[in-house]
Amino acid sequence: MGRTGAGKSSLTLALFRLIEPAAGRILIDGVDIAGLGLHQLRSRLTIIPQDPVLFSGSLRHNLDPFDHYSDEAVWAALRQSHLASFVEGLQAGLGHEVAEGGENLSVGQRQLVCLARALLRKSKVLVLDEATAAVDLETDDLIQKTISTEFAGCTIITIAHRLNTVLDYDRILVLKDGSVVEMDAPRQLMKIEGSIFRGMCQDAGLI
Numbered sequence: 001m002g003r004t005g006a007g008k009s010s011l012t013l014a015l016f017r018l019i020e021p022a023a024g025r026i027l028i029d030g031v032d033i034a035g036l037g038l039h040q041l042r043s044r045l046t047i048i049p050q051d052p053v054l055f056s057g058s059l060r061h062n063l064d065p066f067d068h069y070s071d072e073a074v075w076a077a078l079r080q081s082h083l084a085s086f087v088e089g090l091q092a093g094l095g096h097e098v099a100e101g102g103e104n105l106s107v108g109q110r111q112l113v114c115l116a117r118a119l120l121r122k123s124k125v126l127v128l129d130e131a132t133a134a135v136d137l138e139t140d141d142l143i144q145k146t147i148s149t150e151f152a153g154c155t156i157i158t159i160a161h162r163l164n165t166v167l168d169y170d171r172i173l174v175l176k177d178g179s180v181v182e183m184d185a186p187r188q189l190m191k192i193e194g195s196i197f198r199g200m201c202q203d204a205g206l207i
Contacts, residue, residue: 001160001197002175008159010178012127015157016042028125046123048131052110054102059087060094062102063117073120080150081116082142083109108139115143119150126151128158132165140165163204172197 002008013019014026017038026033033041054062063074074094078084086109090096102110111131118126126147132140144165147156160166167186174182174189174196182189182197189197190207201207 001163001166001172001200005177006175007178008175009129011175012047012129012157012159015127016045016047044123045125045127046118046121047127047129048111048114048118050130050133052102052107052114054098054105054110054113056100057098058092058094059090059096059098059113062098062113063094064120069120074116077116077119080119080146081112082146083112083116108135111135111139111143115146119146122151123154125155125157128156128160130159130161133161163201163206167206 010019014021015033017033020034028044055065060071060074063077071094075084078087087093087096098105102113105113111134114131128147132143135143140162148168156169158166158169166172169186171183172186172189173180176196182192182195186197189195190201192198198207
């Protein structure tokens with residue numbers, strides 16, 4: 001969490017080594033990510049971004065660009081992401097041609113395609129970068145429920161704009177001016193008079 005410019009996106013860019021740290025280290029399970037090849041690192045992480053990235057080509061190619069998975073696995077991911085009935089209704093099914101940037105899909109559908117892609121990869125670290133900022137509350141709810149069940153054994157790092165979606169998380173990390181200023185369980189932070197997180201919850205009408 002953190003106000004605009006606090007450093008939330010920079011943190012995720014550093015995690016994927018899109019920017020390299022000038023100092024310090026990032027460890028995942030005790031492994032310094034600076035010592036890993038970029039392909040090795042990024043193949044172990046999955047991000048669902050705020051603006052879904054889709055390419056022109058078939059729907060199946062968008063879900064599994066390197067043909068790593070069977071059709072059965074792809075359909076299972078579509079069912080888990082609540083897209084199966086939509087794809088079944090398409091004349092070409094998995095062969096449906098997606099326009100550049102997914103222009104022929106709704107914002108919610110594009111985000112669910114990204115969710116299905118993440119479900120296929122099933123990385124141990126999942127990053128949600130304001131992943132549901134542009135979708136309606138119903139789609140947001142579907143995504144949150146799927147993530148909480150299907151990624152139960154994974155580490156989920158969420159940059160959130162809707163505070164209610166992270167109130168059941170294990171830990172909230174509040175950033176300000178690029179530094180960590182608060183970190184604790186959300187219910188604990190909500191109790192602290194004057195805390196930034198409590199103030200954000202009050203602004204959102206949650207207290």
